[in-house]
Amino acid sequence: MAREIERKFLIADQRWRDEAVGSVAIRQFYLARTGRVSVRVRIIDAVEARLTVKSAVPGMIRDEFDYAIPVADAVAMEALRSGSVIEKTRYRLPCTAGVLTVDVFGGDNAGLLIAELELADDAPEVALPDWLGREVTGDARFYNADLSERPFAGWSAAEKAAAAAPTG
Amino acid sequence: MAREIERKFLIADQRWRDEAVGSVAIRQFYLARTGRVSVRVRIIDAVEARLTVKSAVPGMIRDEFDYAIPVADAVAMEALRSGSVIEKTRYRLPCTAGVLTVDVFGGDNAGLLIAELELADDAPEVALPDWLGREVTGDARFYNADLSERPFAGWSAAEKAAAAAPTG
Numbered sequence: 001m002a003r004e005i006e007r008k009f010l011i012a013d014q015r016w017r018d019e020a021v022g023s024v025a026i027r028q029f030y031l032a033r034t035g036r037v038s039v040r041v042r043i044i045d046a047v048e049a050r051l052t053v054k055s056a057v058p059g060m061i062r063d064e065f066d067y068a069i070p071v072a073d074a075v076a077m078e079a080l081r082s083g084s085v086i087e088k089t090r091y092r093l094p095c096t097a098g099v100l101t102v103d104v105f106g107g108d109n110a111g112l113l114i115a116e117l118e119l120a121d122d123a124p125e126v127a128l129p130d131w132l133g134r135e136v137t138g139d140a141r142f143y144n145a146d147l148s149e150r151p152f153a154g155w156s157a158a159e160k161a162a163a164a165a166p167t168g
Numbered sequence: 169m170a171r172e173i174e175r176k177f178l179i180a181d182q183r184w185r186d187e188a189v190g191s192v193a194i195r196q197f198y199l200a201r202t203g204r205v206s207v208r209v210r211i212i213d214a215v216e217a218r219l220t221v222k223s224a225v226p227g228m229i230r231d232e233f234d235y236a237i238p239v240a241d242a243v244a245m246e247a248l249r250s251g252s253v254i255e256k257t258r259y260r261l262p263c264t265a266g267v268l269t270v271d272v273f274g275g276d277n278a279g280l281l282i283a284e285l286e287l288a289d290d291a292p293e294v295a296l297p298d299w300l301g302r303e304v305t306g307d308a309r310f311y312n313a314d315l316s317e318r319p320f321a322g323w324s325a326a327e328k329a330a331a332a333a334p335t336g
Contacts, residue, residue: 001214021203031221032200032207038205039200039221051219051235053199053207065241067219072219073233080223 005123006096007079009115010133010163016102019129020091024161026103029081030148036121038145041081049074052089056114083148084108097126108151112163172266173291176310177283177330178301184270184283187297188259194271197249198316206313209242209249217242251316252276265294276319280331282310304331 028042040052049071055063078085087107093100098119105112115132136142141150142163152160196210208220217239223231246253255275261268266287275278283300304310309318310331320328 012221031205034200034250036200036250051221053219053245053248057247060244060247062241062244065237065245067235067237069233069235073230076228076230077221077233079219079225079228082202082204 005119007117007119007135007137008137008139009117009128011102011113011115011131012133013131015131016091016093016129019033019093020102021094023089026029026088026090027085028131028144029078029085030083030145031077031080032082033145041069041077042143043071043074045069081148083145084151086144086148093129095126096125100129105147105152108153109147110153111160112147112152173287173289175285175287175303175305176307177285177303177305178297179270179281179283179299180301181299183299184259184261184297187261188270189262191257191259194256194258195253196312197246197253198251198313199248200250201313205306208313209237209245211239211242215239249316251313252319254312254316261293261297265291268297273315273320276321277315279317279328280320280323 024045026042026044027046028040031039031041033039034056036055036057038054038056040054042050042052044050049069050069051069051074053065085107086105086109088103088105088109091102091104093102096119098117100115100117102113102115102163105114114136117128119126140146141159155163183244192213193211194210195214196208199207199209201207202224204223204225206222206224208222210218210220212218219235219237219242221233253275254273256271256273256277259270259272261270263285264294266285268283268285270281270283273282282304285296287294308314309327320331323331
């Protein structure tokens with residue numbers, strides 16, 4: 001199984017919307033997070049739920065363990081979460097080299113948009129869409145787990161201005 | 169679904185061994201633990217694995233969410249754990265009123281034996297076996313999650329003497 005490289009970008013302008021081919025509504029939260037692991041529950045379009053254990057330990061062959069669970073379980077587990085619930089609409093965009101999505105956050109993170117590009121690590125170099133903004137790969141503030149602990153709504157005006165998508 | 173009452177006891181003597189009708193080898197560890205939840209991985213007889221989310225929030229209708237996962241996943245997740253691995257052999261004993269087990273711990277908790285009696289909360293009063301020792305229900309030191317953080321091997325001599333099973 002090829003490892004994946006995940007790159008994250010802010011959004012420079014709204015042209016991506018013309019390319020979007022579908023979307024799902026995601027509601028997710030974290031049951032726990034340690035220096036080694038995060039445990040996430042995700043509800044997709046209110047009809048599908050996943051329990052995901054993500055490794056924060058470098059060098060593991062598998063860094064994610066993902067299981068389908070009943071939606072009712074996921075809903076009940078919301079009371080057990082740490083941090084706030086992440087609400088976002090995930091748009092899928094055509095991309096021949098990998099998977100390209102734009103997350104439009106709502107709730108406590110309204111105003112934030114993040115594009116994600118997932119490529120196999122042996123994929124050839126690709127031309128990036130020119131509506132992508134600043135790359136924020138590795139910037140922990142934009143990790144969903146961090147957003148659940150420190151949502152966009154609570155960022156300073158300067159931080160917000162640097163991260164928010166232009167509306168033009 | 170009736171809620172369960174779980175009572176825990178130390179062991180007064182070895183007569184329980186004559187009653188044991190079967191056993192399973194359990195290897196378990198915790199991925200994370202917060203004030204609200206613990207996330208446990210358990211491997212049973214090396215052929216079955218479970219991922220279990222346990223609530224620490226009082227008053228929830230469901231306090232446990234339990235899923236079968238591939239054994240290979242559970243083995244790989246051991247690298248993500250917090251605390252030490254709990255190793256124990258769980259013996260099942262006949263009990264008409266509920267489920268009666270004795271856990272004989274190994275590894276970092278060798279020397280510790282704990283009996284557990286699970287009863288539906290509407291079950292009639294039962295006579296307790298006379299080989300049960302001191303009740304330790306609610307004593308956090310004997311919770312498996314606590315034993316993973318503070319194993320029996322590291323207890324003081326006095327604590328150990330008070331908890332260890334007599335060998336006679």
